[in-house]
Amino acid sequence: MADYLTVTALTKYLKRKFTADPYLQQVYLTGEVSNFRRRPRHQYFSLKDDNAVINVTLFQGVFNQLPFELTDGMQVNIIGHLDLYAPSGNYSILVDKIMPDGVGALALQFEQLKNKLQTEGVFNQLQRPIPKFPQKIAVVTSPSGAVIRDIMTTVQRRYPIAQIFLYPAVVQGKGAVPSIIKQLQKVAIQDYDVLIIGRGGGSIEDLWAFNDEQLARELIKMPMPIISSVGHETDTTITDFVADQRAATPTAAAELATPMQLIDVWQTNVDLQGRLTTLMAHRLQQMDERLKRVQSSVVLTSPARLYEGVSQRLDIAKHQLEQNFQQILSLKQHQLALTNQRLIPSATQKLVQNRQKFGQLVNALNLVSPLAVLARGYSVVTQDEQVVRTVDALEIDTQIKIRVADGDVSAVVTEKRKNNEQ
Structure with a gap:
C-alpha cells in the first residue's frame, strides 16, 4: 500500500528545496513589471516576459530605499531569492535589489x-x-x-x-x-x-x-x-x-x-555724463527760447489789449440782457392787464351776491333777536345777573331787575303767585 503525503508535508518539503538550493539563494531576473499597485507597506506584483510570469514580493525596507519611482510596465532587473508561501502554495521571488533595465536608476x-x-x-x-x-x-x-x-x-x-x-x-x-x-x-x-x-x-x-x-x-x-x-x-x-x-x-x-x-563701467558713466550734459544744455536752450517768446507776447507787452474783446462782449451781453428784461416785463404787464379785465367784473358780481346774502342773514337774525322780542312789549327778569324763569326761583323782598326795550327797572318782590293758584 502506497504512503500518502499530507499537503502540509509536501509543502514543507518543497519549501525546504527552495530555501536549501544554492542556485535559488541569489537569482538574477529581468522582465516587465505587471499588476503593480502601490500598497501602504509591502509591495506585491508580477514580473513577466513573453512566455512566463512570476510573483514578486518587495518588502517595505527595500521599497523605501528605491531612488526611482516604480511603475507598471517598467522593464527592471531584480536580484533576489526564491521562497514558497505555504498557506497559498505559491512561490515568489523576494527582492533584495531592483533597478531599471537599460537606463541607470539615477538617470530615471x-x-x-x-x-x-x-x-x-x-x-x-x-x-x-x-x-x-x-x-x-x-x-x-x-x-x-x-x-x-x-x-x-x-x-x-x-x-x-x-x-x-x-x-x-x-x-x-x-x-x-x-x-x-x-x-x-x-x-x-x-x-x-x-x-x-x-x-x-x-x-x-x-x-x-x-x-x-x-x-x-x-x-x-x-x-x-x-x-x-x-x-x-x-x-x-x-x-x-x-x-x-x-x-x-x-x-x-x-x-x-x-x-x-x-574700466568699461567708468567709460560708460563718462559717456552717459556727456550725453546728459548735452541733453540738459539742449533742454535749457529750449526753455530759454520759450521764455523769450513768452516775454515778447502780447500778454506781457500790452496787457490792456487782453481786456478789449472781453469788454466788448460784456457790453453786448449787458445790452442783450436789458432787451430781454424789457420784453419779459412787457409780456407780464400785458398778462396782468388781461387778468384784471376778467377779474374785476367777476369780483363785482361776487360782491353784490355777498351783500344780498348778508342782508338776508341779518333779517333772519333780527327775527330771533331778544331785542326784537323786547320791542314787542316783553321784558326779562334777572336776579344777580341770572335770568328768572319760574316763580319758585324768587323769594319775597328779593331785589330783582326788569329789562324792557328801552332800559332797565329795579324792583322788590312783594308778592308771588303761580298761574294755577287763586
Whole structure:
C-alpha cells in the first residue's frame, strides 16, 4: 500500500528545496513589471516576459530605499531569492535589489523628479533679474575647489568693488544635501544681492546632491536671485532648472553676477555724463527760447489789449440782457392787464351776491333777536345777573331787575303767585 503525503508535508518539503538550493539563494531576473499597485507597506506584483510570469514580493525596507519611482510596465532587473508561501502554495521571488533595465536608476530618478517639478510649475517660479551693480555676492560651494577661486578671480578682474562671501559646504556624497541646505538657510537671512551655488565637474553620482528635491524646494524660498554653476557645460541638474540663471562654468557665473569690467563701467558713466550734459544744455536752450517768446507776447507787452474783446462782449451781453428784461416785463404787464379785465367784473358780481346774502342773514337774525322780542312789549327778569324763569326761583323782598326795550327797572318782590293758584 502506497504512503500518502499530507499537503502540509509536501509543502514543507518543497519549501525546504527552495530555501536549501544554492542556485535559488541569489537569482538574477529581468522582465516587465505587471499588476503593480502601490500598497501602504509591502509591495506585491508580477514580473513577466513573453512566455512566463512570476510573483514578486518587495518588502517595505527595500521599497523605501528605491531612488526611482516604480511603475507598471517598467522593464527592471531584480536580484533576489526564491521562497514558497505555504498557506497559498505559491512561490515568489523576494527582492533584495531592483533597478531599471537599460537606463541607470539615477538617470530615471532625475527624469521623474524633473517631470514632477515641471508639472508643479516650480521651474517657472524664479524669473528674477540679476542686479547690474551688486555690492554683496554670496557663494555656496566647496572652500577648497576651483569654483571659488575662479569666481574670486573673475570678480576681482571685472568688478573689484563687489564683496564675496563664501559659505563653505560639502558638495558631494551623503552629507552634501544637508550641508548645502544649512548654508542656504544662513544666506537667506542676510542681505545679499545675488547667490552663486555650484561645484566642479564630475559623474552623475558626483553631482547627485544638486538633483535633490528638498534642495530644489529650499532654493525656491531664497529671497535673492540665484545663479547655478554645477558641473561642466554638458551637465544638467535640477538646481540648474530651479535657478534664475544657469552658467556653464564658475567663471561664467561670476560674469553673470557682475557688470562689464570696471574700466568699461567708468567709460560708460563718462559717456552717459556727456550725453546728459548735452541733453540738459539742449533742454535749457529750449526753455530759454520759450521764455523769450513768452516775454515778447502780447500778454506781457500790452496787457490792456487782453481786456478789449472781453469788454466788448460784456457790453453786448449787458445790452442783450436789458432787451430781454424789457420784453419779459412787457409780456407780464400785458398778462396782468388781461387778468384784471376778467377779474374785476367777476369780483363785482361776487360782491353784490355777498351783500344780498348778508342782508338776508341779518333779517333772519333780527327775527330771533331778544331785542326784537323786547320791542314787542316783553321784558326779562334777572336776579344777580341770572335770568328768572319760574316763580319758585324768587323769594319775597328779593331785589330783582326788569329789562324792557328801552332800559332797565329795579324792583322788590312783594308778592308771588303761580298761574294755577287763586
